[in-house]
Amino acid sequence: MKLDANAKYRDTHEWARKEGDLIVCGITDHAQESLSDVVYVELPEVGDTLDQGETFGVVESVKAASDLYMPMSGEIVEVNERLEDEPELVNSDPYGEGWMIKFKPTNPDEWDGLLTGEEYEKAVAEEEG
Numbered sequence: 001m002k003l004d005a006n007a008k009y010r011d012t013h014e015w016a017r018k019e020g021d022l023i024v025c026g027i028t029d030h031a032q033e034s035l036s037d038v039v040y041v042e043l044p045e046v047g048d049t050l051d052q053g054e055t056f057g058v059v060e061s062v063k064a065a066s067d068l069y070m071p072m073s074g075e076i077v078e079v080n081e082r083l084e085d086e087p088e089l090v091n092s093d094p095y096g097e098g099w100m101i102k103f104k105p106t107n108p109d110e111w112d113g114l115l116t117g118e119e120y121e122k123a124v125a126e127e128e129g
Contacts, residue, residue, distance in 0.1 A: 001121065002029040004095040008071070008114035011123040015095065016071035016114060019102070023111075025071055026099045027059060027090060030124055035061035038090040043079040043100055050074065052110050056101060059090065072110040074103035 007015040013031035017024045032038065040060040050056055050070045057068040080099050083089060089098040105111070115123065 001033075001124065002095070003117040003120070005117065007095065008111065008116065009120035010069060010071050010114060011120070011127075012069045013066075014069055014071050016111075017095075018111075021104065022077060022102045023072060023074060023105055024099050025056075025101050025103070026094055027068065028120070029094050031066070032091050032094045032098070035059065035063060035066065037062045038087045041083040041087050041090060041100065043083065044076050046076050046079060048076045049106065050076070050103075052107070059087075068100065070103075071114055072103075072105045073107045074105040076101055076103050078102040 004015060004017060007017040009015050009028065013028045014025055015028050038059055038061050042058040044056045052070055052073045054070050055067045056070050059066050059068060079101050092098065
């Protein structure tokens with residue numbers, strides 16, 4: 001399982017990475033592997049304000065559809081429009097070209113509650129039993 005050393009994680013398989021005063025978010029390598037071929041990604045509107053844990057979109061694959069959850073509360077400032085035509089970027093580069101949203105956090109302290117890569121790996125191992 002690949003992780004991004006600069007990111008933090010949720011046990012719902014989203015990653016979050018600080019870029020300046022924004023947070024970039026997508027799904028983890030583990031999540032895209034579990035889903036298999038991603039065929040569609042539904043993302044929020046720029047300007048939407050969402051709370052931590054709230055659904056910000058849906059990712060659909062040939063196997064299943066999964067909700068996407070906000071790693072932190074914030075206002076959406078950018079969505080990855082390339083995913084409309086190239087949803088497979090989520091599979092090929094989940095921490096890079098396959099990012100999903102950028103948001104301005106409204107409660108920066110929530111960052112400290114996110115999982116480290118090591119904690120996320122443990123959560124995945126427990127989930128898989």
